Amino acid sequence: MRLWLRETAGPALALFASTGTLLCCALPALLITLGAGAVMAGLAANVPGLIWLTAHKGQLFAVSGLLLALAAFMKWRARNAPCPIDPAQARACMRMRRAGTVILAIAVVTYLTGGFFAFLAADLLL
Known part of the structure; x- marks a missing residue:
């Protein structure tokens, strides 16, 4: 459990x-682009947190960016941490390191995609 957490x-x-x-x-932006404005209106009416997230997108991106930077720093700092000597535990350790790297990469791509649509898409595409 501690290995997964780390x-x-x-x-x-x-x-x-x-x-x-x-x-x-x-x-x-995706729903409106696909012509699903009614779906977006339904989501906005039934998921009130969606409107709150949109209204506070600056703070949302700041907190998300801070968490991404913190996670990247933690991964960088643990890059040379030793794995256990036991072969099975060493394989699990390396598998967890790769999984953490993949998860972090997906998070960065997700963050950049959201940032593009939040701050750049309207200026570039309209």
């Missing part, structure tokens, strides 16, 4: 936070 907790938390950036900005 290797993937930070990236998983950053992924969770960066998913909020997709919900606030990329999802509405």
Whole structure:
């Protein structure tokens, strides 16, 4: 349990936070682009947190960016941490390191996608 917590907790938390950036900005833009404005109106009416996220997108991106930076720093700092000597535990340790790296990369892509739709898409595409 402690190995999972050390290797993937930070990236998983950053992924969770960066998913909020997709919900606030990329999802509405995608639905409107696809001509599903009625679906977007239904979501806005039934999911009040969606409107709150959109209204506070600056703070959302700041917190998500901070969590991403913290997770990346934790991964960088633990890059040379020793794995256990036991071969099975060493394989599990390396698997957790790769999983944490993949999760962190997905979180960064998610954050950048949400940032594009939140701050750049309207200026570039309209």
